Amino acid sequence: MLYNYHTHTTRCRHAKDSERQYIETAIKAGTKVLGFSDHVPVAGFPEGYYSGFRMTPEELPDYVETLKALKKEYKQQIEILIGFEMEYYPAYFEETLQLLAPYDYDYLILGQHRLHREWDDLEQVCTMAPTPLRLTQYVEQVVEGMKTGVFSYLAHPDMLCFEEGDEDGRRLMEKICITANEMNMPLEYNLLGARAKRRYPTERFFRLAAEHNCSIILGCDAHSAKPLFDPKTEQEAYEFLARCGVTNITDQIRLRK
Numbered sequence: 001m002l003y004n005y006h007t008h009t010t011r012c013r014h015a016k017d018s019e020r021q022y023i024e025t026a027i028k029a030g031t032k033v034l035g036f037s038d039h040v041p042v043a044g045f046p047e048g049y050y051s052g053f054r055m056t057p058e059e060l061p062d063y064v065e066t067l068k069a070l071k072k073e074y075k076q077q078i079e080i081l082i083g084f085e086m087e088y089y090p091a092y093f094e095e096t097l098q099l100l101a102p103y104d105y106d107y108l109i110l111g112q113h114r115l116h117r118e119w120d121d122l123e124q125v126c127t128m129a130p131t132p133l134r135l136t137q138y139v140e141q142v143v144e145g146m147k148t149g150v151f152s153y154l155a156h157p158d159m160l161c162f163e164e165g166d167e168d169g170r171r172l173m174e175k176i177c178i179t180a181n182e183m184n185m186p187l188e189y190n191l192l193g194a195r196a197k198r199r200y201p202t203e204r205f206f207r208l209a210a211e212h213n214c215s216i217i218l219g220c221d222a223h224s225a226k227p228l229f230d231p232k233t234e235q236e237a238y239e240f241l242a243r244c245g246v247t248n249i250t251d252q253i254r255l256r257k
């Protein structure tokens with residue numbers, strides 16, 4: 001991939017390999033821009049609640065400093081960007097942005113892995129059933145997050161998706177496409193979902209996105225170094241998107257500065 005903005009590190013506790021291994025693999029793959037976007041630390045969770053799939057606030061300085069040093073070291077070979085993948089939890093949104101504010105980071109991507117405030121709704125979005133109630137909550141939370149204007153793109157928009165033939169669900173998800181266009185935000189084709197044969201990306205969502213001529217971006221969602229060099233999955237992504245009628249594909253995102 002020439003550009004990839006969706007990369008994790010071991011701080012999220014479900015990834016492996018060092019940042020250096022990710023970078024070396026990306027260089028071999030001919031990547032020009034490698035953006036790290038590990039799961040953001042959330043500020044303000046209740047005392048005693050531990051979110052098991054993200055770095056803690058205490059790990060934040062090391063994340064940024066490690067990447068800053070590597071960015072400098074590798075600057076002749078590859079551009080390293082520093083970002084975060086973040087849910088939109090209205091209750092912790094401002095506080096989390098304040099936690100990040102002292103750090104020099106390049107972008108945020110929106111990835112809604114849980115609903116409500118997380119600790120009060122532990123069901124994972126990636127496996128929950130797309131009931132009308134769940135789908136409505138998901139779309140409302142994601143659309144509200146998109147409208148804050150702080151996110152550069154929406155990761156795995158169809159992690160929860162309407163079923164084939166569910167017209168109401170389709171109309172709901174349409175709001176994500178409309179908002180993406182309003183906010184000039186690309187929607188991600190998630191290569192991890194494709195590689196791992198998860199239930200997303202879905203053709204039905206990307207056909208809908210194509211109808212709205214939404215801008216689509218490929219995201220590796222690497223949780224180890226190897227997927228950063230995977231031309232086969234990338235090729236399949238382009239074929240999938242072509243089948244869905246997607247013509248508007250981008251590799252550029254808005255950076256904070």
Ligand SMILES: [Zn+2]
Pocket residue numbers: 008012014039223
């Ligand atoms: Zn992850």
Ligand SMILES: [Zn+2]
Pocket residue numbers: 085111112113155156
């Ligand atoms: Zn994600």
